[in-house]
Amino acid sequence: MAPIGHPDRAYEVAAAFFGELAGQGVAHVVVSPGSRSTPLTISAHLTPGLRTWVQIDERSAGFFALGLARATGQPVVLVCTSGTAAANYLPAVIEAHHTGVPLLVCTADRPPELREMGAGQTIDQVHLFGTAVRWFHELPVATEAEPARARRLAARVVVEATGANPGPIHLNWPLREPLPPVDWVGPDPAASPVRIDRPAIGPAPSLVDDLVDVITTTERGLIVAGPNEDPALGAALSALGRAASWPVMAEPCSQARAGAGVDDQVVLAHGDHLMRTAFAAAHRAEVVLRFGNNPTSKPFRLWAEACNPAVILVDPAHRWHDPSDLVTRVVDADPVALAHALADRIGPASLSPWATAWRDADAAAAAAIAAAVDSGPMTEPLVVRTIARSIPVGANVYVSNSMPIRDVDGFWPVSDQPVRMFANRGASGIDGLNSCALGVAAADIGPVVLLTGDIAFLHDLGGLLAGPRLGLDLTIVVVDNRGGAIFSFLPIAARGEAVAFDELFTTDPDVDLGAVAGLAGVHFVDVSDNAGLAAAVSGAVERGGVNVIRVAVDRQVDLDQHRELEAAVDTATRPLS
């Protein structure tokens, strides 16, 4: 071992750290260029089992790591230099905190003696991410640290960042000059990773007994799934819904609306629409069994408040999403294991009249929507339906916030064809979406399509540029409605000129999206109809590389159609009330 103070010591410490991470199954490190972080960057790059991705902009790096961690289900490391570089991670760290994504944020820092005396790129990085990390720790100066300690620290951050309540952690690494190594030895290949034993995930038998009793004595029940990262939830909830004869209201990003084992006899594609109807008002639930985070649908929330059901919240991460103060029971259990255990105990059943009514209402809504949307003008609902039909089996779809997530919730069909859905529904920002989708692309788990709007696309324009450089394949469908169309749905829109509505809220960015093509080897195409969009999506997936498909949508036409559909679904489901 190099003596205390020798530059190689920092590399031995970093190598021990990264070697242990690789031993724990961590595979990806996203680095941004910088000098102070040199020992971390080089050690990560040279450690067997780790792949480094270089992102110039740390904000994009954060979101790229977020997408990569979501897609792989493994912690992803971030490495940056000191100063505002680290501060740029904050938006992605906050999103990771709220949706439970394990990011291992390693910020290089000046050693203590260089702080608060005007040294370059030196800020206060201690607790820089505030309450948004599961754990913060500052290491000793790396040239004075112990490799064995760093190895166990790596195991510990994996424990802290994963488990029932996963999330980001922050390690602050003070590093002292000189920073280049004399000799790089690398992690000890003989070191065995620390073994981490987790609790068994099966629910307690008494809990299963108890919930089976609730389910089998309640006809009017509803299963609700909010955004969730676990692809296994879909089959589990369909099995439970079928056994219980309870419909499943599945947000698409719950992974419970499409995928192997998803059952269209119980899963609702149009819950967001149904909840506004006279049908839903006449079909009040007595018990709602909710899994995880809040669903996006506001009509569901209002309907639940009107029904005032008993709400059982399965919430192993202790997030307690309960906007309407309806929760009567909290269950700290693994959702997939619990749902399967309940379904297995209840056993097969034919659909009850209650479940049949919801299934038929969903079918009626689907027919009304198809009739109005598919032959109508180019609107966001049609974009969603076309993408759903055009993507290959096993594709991954990242959905931006603002309108896209609402439209995907409203218009994505139920299917047993696997598709993984991603969205940033933790803090629900419109930042970093291009980078998030590129992060999923980096995970190499099949084609990736990002559905986004023009504002969100431009918010992360810089992030897009990394795609071609990193050799990634991504198809981006940009719904270009010249600004933030979601504001048109709000009451403030009616005030128009008096409140400078267009200038302050809609904010048409006045940018020619087609010009991004020239920037960095991005393939661009403009489409204006259904067939063109379908062909462009299939073509882009086949071609590979980074593809941007712009679909121009008129804000007013889109707004009018959304309002017409509300009435149409209500009318179509009224005979079932």
Added chain:
Amino acid sequence: MAPIGHPDRAYEVAAAFFGELAGQGVAHVVVSPGSRSTPLTISAHLTPGLRTWVQIDERSAGFFALGLARATGQPVVLVCTSGTAAANYLPAVIEAHHTGVPLLVCTADRPPELREMGAGQTIDQVHLFGTAVRWFHELPVATEAEPARARRLAARVVVEATGANPGPIHLNWPLREPLPPVDWVGPDPAASPVRIDRPAIGPAPSLVDDLVDVITTTERGLIVAGPNEDPALGAALSALGRAASWPVMAEPCSQARAGAGVDDQVVLAHGDHLMRTAFAAAHRAEVVLRFGNNPTSKPFRLWAEACNPAVILVDPAHRWHDPSDLVTRVVDADPVALAHALADRIGPASLSPWATAWRDADAAAAAAIAAAVDSGPMTEPLVVRTIARSIPVGANVYVSNSMPIRDVDGFWPVSDQPVRMFANRGASGIDGLNSCALGVAAADIGPVVLLTGDIAFLHDLGGLLAGPRLGLDLTIVVVDNRGGAIFSFLPIAARGEAVAFDELFTTDPDVDLGAVAGLAGVHFVDVSDNAGLAAAVSGAVERGGVNVIRVAVDRQVDLDQHRELEAAVDTATRPLS
């Protein structure tokens, strides 16, 4: 007054707040689109005396406000919606904290009852910016607040954000639905702003006596100015340098190297070069009188450590920048007032041999640099010298971090022609530079030229897009050396392929900068020589709008020239040792 809970109450509170800010001299509000912030955005927009600027990306908004506040010398307000929108301000807030720029950050938030239960775009915004703000305060929910209190709060944040230690403050505004106003009345036009009395800025007579005694009994003294926002410092330090017969080593962003009253008999243009020479080793200072923040020059720091002089630090902001632990006296006084008071008391004098030697050495360095640079290849030093000759009188120059600030420090001439220099030397990040320069452009104080590198330019590519939309004039000179050239100056560069140097450090972004032209009405031109650059800069300033001038520079040629210049200056000044 609207009753508690009425939506108009929030507007009355916001109008009182913004009305008082306008009364206190605040003129600019930078808003980003969002729904939760509606009462703040609309009230700011409708308040007489305030101009609103709309920025889509909150990170760019933060830096835009930073530039605007620097250029106007007045606090600038930031308004955004809740969630990661607010988090995107962090990099700019940290820079403002370190350089003392008054930003009044107003983040809309969900009311307390919507926090920690899964409501959309709801994060923990309390103390979101940690130790980087002068003051944090959370208001009551706006519909329950008192307009009179909001008015005094506005006066208070101006007090907190300005004065001897200016900086950012953070107000968190909980807002409850419904958010649109029923009637907008606006601030009370009869309300008088709170009167704010500040301490007299003149130094105590005993302090002046004491320092005059030090100066008049010390021949070998040096005045050093780091980055500083006050344009009056230049004339003050030249007057003091002339009276004391002490040379002035002025970082360009100190405003003391160029401007009215700047005296080329005492101000050194090439201090950064001189400090490495045998001349400087033979000319050791006994006393250094330092004003404000650290200068950028590392050779100065090393020279000072070798000289071990008494260092008197004039530091009213209490930043205590003392990387070498040399400070023997701290003076809490206004720099401009103190320098003038000392100069007036000492009175006129002819240059001492000590000051003459430094002046002659600076002239010799200038001649050596001119001979090597002006007829040589296109390098960063030539870019700097050409810009200095091409910009009109009264121009503003924003200098990016990494190489540009070092090159401007090394190669910008002394001049009594006014030019205001800006740089982010607080946290010294490469983020947000396009937006910062656009913020200066928004202040309407004359032509603005940004000198930046390709990496920094792309880091804030999104920020650039706002320029044409906002109708701003900015000339950007991008030194395109295909990546982060500063790393080539570091020892790690010698490791090359073994440490994946090009991939991990240089990071050629592989982007065609010319394509930005098509994006948003940006005028683009490629130049390859001195005359072309000069013509492009003059042409761009004349044309107006947003202009990008790309100058391709070869990293290796540039690196070689920097090293040759070091030797050339040493040789040229050796006869004076």
